[in-house]
Amino acid sequence: MSAGALLRDTLRFHWRPLSAAAGLSVVGALLSLGQPLVVNHLIESISAGTGTASLTTWIAGLVLLVIGAAVVDAGAQLLVTRTAESAIRRLRSTIVLRVLRLPMRVLDRQRSGDLVTRVGSDATLVREMFTGGLVDVFGGLLLFVGAIAAMVWIDPVMLAIVLGIGGTAVIVVIAASAKIQTLTLQAQNAVGDLSAQLDRAISAVRTIRAANAEQRVGADMDAMADRAYYRGVRIARIEAMLGPVSGLTLQVAFLAVLGIGGMRVATGAISVADLVSFILFLFLIAAPLGQAFSAITTVRAALGAFERIRATVSLPLEGEQDPPHPAGCTHELGPRNEISAHAVGFAYEPGRPVLTDVSFSIADGSTTAIVGPSGSGKSTLLALLERFYDPDSGVLSIDGTDITSVSRQQLRTRIGYVEQQPPALAGTVRENLLLGAPAATDEECASVLAAVRLTDRFDAAEGLDTQLGERGVNLSGGQRQRLALARTLLADPGILLLDEPTASVDSLTEEVIQDAIARHSHNRTTVIVAHRLSTVTAADQILVLADGQIEAAGTHTELLETSSLYRDLADRQLLT
Numbered sequence: 001m002s003a004g005a006l007l008r009d010t011l012r013f014h015w016r017p018l019s020a021a022a023g024l025s026v027v028g029a030l031l032s033l034g035q036p037l038v039v040n041h042l043i044e045s046i047s048a049g050t051g052t053a054s055l056t057t058w059i060a061g062l063v064l065l066v067i068g069a070a071v072v073d074a075g076a077q078l079l080v081t082r083t084a085e086s087a088i089r090r091l092r093s094t095i096v097l098r099v100l101r102l103p104m105r106v107l108d109r110q111r112s113g114d115l116v117t118r119v120g121s122d123a124t125l126v127r128e129m130f131t132g133g134l135v136d137v138f139g140g141l142l143l144f145v146g147a148i149a150a151m152v153w154i155d156p157v158m159l160a161i162v163l164g165i166g167g168t169a170v171i172v173v174i175a176a177s178a179k180i181q182t183l184t185l186q187a188q189n190a191v192g193d194l195s196a197q198l199d200r201a202i203s204a205v206r207t208i209r210a211a212n213a214e215q216r217v218g219a220d221m222d223a224m225a226d227r228a229y230y231r232g233v234r235i236a237r238i239e240a241m242l243g244p245v246s247g248l249t250l251q252v253a254f255l256a257v258l259g260i261g262g263m264r265v266a267t268g269a270i271s272v273a274d275l276v277s278f279i280l281f282l283f284l285i286a287a288p289l290g291q292a293f294s295a296i297t298t299v300r301a302a303l304g305a306f307e308r309i310r311a312t313v314s315l316p317l318e319g320e321q322d323p324p325h326p327a328g329c330t331h332e333l334g335p336r337n338e339i340s341a342h343a344v345g346f347a348y349e350p351g352r353p354v355l356t357d358v359s360f361s362i363a364d365g366s367t368t369a370i371v372g373p374s375g376s377g378k379s380t381l382l383a384l385l386e387r388f389y390d391p392d393s394g395v396l397s398i399d400g401t402d403i404t405s406v407s408r409q410q411l412r413t414r415i416g417y418v419e420q421q422p423p424a425l426a427g428t429v430r431e432n433l434l435l436g437a438p439a440a441t442d443e444e445c446a447s448v449l450a451a452v453r454l455t456d457r458f459d460a461a462e463g464l465d466t467q468l469g470e471r472g473v474n475l476s477g478g479q480r481q482r483l484a485l486a487r488t489l490l491a492d493p494g495i496l497l498l499d500e501p502t503a504s505v506d507s508l509t510e511e512v513i514q515d516a517i518a519r520h521s522h523n524r525t526t527v528i529v530a531h532r533l534s535t536v537t538a539a540d541q542i543l544v545l546a547d548g549q550i551e552a553a554g555t556h557t558e559l560l561e562t563s564s565l566y567r568d569l570a571d572r573q574l575l576t
């Protein structure tokens with residue numbers, strides 16, 4: 001999506017309040033334009049010595065015009081500001097929803113801190129585009145054109161001088177402000193870099209402190225803050241230079257009109273009333289001119305930030321680039337939870353295969369363990385089953401159906417997945433549990449918590465209402481693993497994928513988790529990635545993965561006979 005299309009979409013969505021605000025600002029402009037005309041009549045009436053009644057009428061009219069213009073302007077301002085807030089709220093939710101649905105390959109390359117900046121400070125800068133003059137343009141333009149028409153009518157010679165002075169100033173402002181857009185983009189990129197670095201540093205803060213590296217890590221971030229600072233200072237310099245331009249233009253134009261106008265009154269070319277009206281019109285165009293000058297700079301800055309938002313919003317969503325399915329292929333998973341892989345190949349980066357020619361089959365309701373050295377591709381295999389990524393070659397099927405031919409939503413409803421180091425989400429224990437099973441009752445939540453022996457941990461606090469994460473109870477790695485397991489069991493999936501579910505627990509907790517898995521894997525196809533072979537010796541089948549290939553498959557006893565790698569792993573873990 002181009003920046004223009006995104007902007008058009010935003011404007012189109014808010015066209016009603018924006019048109020109302022534009023309408024109000026046009027009315028405000030008309031009321032303002034009427035004021036010098038009434039003043040002209042007032043002066044003429046005084047010069048002509050007409051009665052007090054006529055003077056009172058003109059004065060009352062003038063007061064009404066002034067008050068009316070102020071009220072209408074305030075209304076337009078409120079409408080614009082509210083619309084700006086609403087447009088930014090919509091833009092923010094668009095970014096958030098799209099980020100959550102980005103394909104994993106794309107997300108792998110994004111930095112979370114930088115994405116957060118796009119929702120935060122970039123969106124705030126874009127708001128300025130609305131409040132900084134987009135709507136005032138209509139009223140301002142009308143005011144400008146109306147005032148210019150009246151000034152032509154009063155004295156074209158003086159108008160030519162005013163336009164000469166104003167035109168020069170406009171050219172200076174446009175030329176200088178072009179740089180603001182580039183500088184804002186660079187400054188916001190530096191802020192994004194800084195946020196991304198800080199985000200990473202906060203998650204690694206214990207390691208950084210333990211290594212006494214706060215100063216060194218902080219110095220890197222200082223350099224990024226410096227980059228943002230220098231860009232900010234350059235923007236400030238340009239703005240400081242442009243700031244006085246509108247005031248200066250008005251003063252020069254005013255002095256010129258006063259001098260030349262005075263001479264023209266002396267020669268009788270125009271009357272005193274005309275000169276006063278001309279000066280009032282000059283002051284009337286000063287406001288839109290000033291607005292236009294500041295709008296040019298704020299819109300330029302907003303466009304710089306908008307470009308960063310556009311870049312994120314125009315990334316393709318998960319599934320958007322899927323190839324079309326061949327005619328006649330199945331779009332529904334069959335009822336059986338049997339899994340098979342046929343010649344599956346996959347690489348995260350071109351030319352660096354992670355899985356090669358992987359084939360296996362897992363029977364419905366059975367338990368399969370995947371073991372193998374670190375980096376051999378075990379977690380990647382689970383990621384392919386979840387369709388976080390699709391295989392580059394070969395087919396993964398459930399009940400004979402290629403999983404890429406069904407919707408990810410359907411597939412992920414069938415599968416429960418506990419990742420290697422599952423996080424606890426912010427919110428309560430209940431909210432964490434209900435993530436995959438929003439309709440579950442409190443009794444069901446309590447039952448899965450009991451199954452993973454977490455009841456005591458939360459009963460000491462506020463039970464299911466216990467707040468987790470930054471503002472609440474912090475959990476140990478093993479407790480987070482058990483909570484994730486409970487969350488997955490609650491959804492009652494037909495297939496359970498567990499990536500090292502006992503990685504960060506002591507042997508007692510390992511037993512608890514294994515017990516929970518065993519009780520809940522009844523009639524459920526379970527695939528467990530495991531480093532500790534002791535946890536999977538009872539599995540119906542064990543797949544041994546080495547360098548992205550299936551080296552051997554069988555039961556524990558069979559593999560001790562047939563696979564040297566498995567025997568080696570078992571030897572090291574004192575299982576033989």
Ligand SMILES: Nc1ncnc2c1ncn2[C@@H]1O[C@H](COP(=O)(O)OP(=O)(O)OP(=O)(O)O)[C@@H](O)[C@H]1O
Binds near residue numbers: 373380381
């Ligand atoms: N998102 C990613 N982008 C690029 N490469 C990746 C990504 N995730 C994993 N890899 C690489 O793919 C290979 C397999 O990783 P994977 O996590 O599947 O191994 P694993 O067998 O589960 O390892 P471990 O037992 O240590 O968890 C590794 O070389 C790893 O560096």
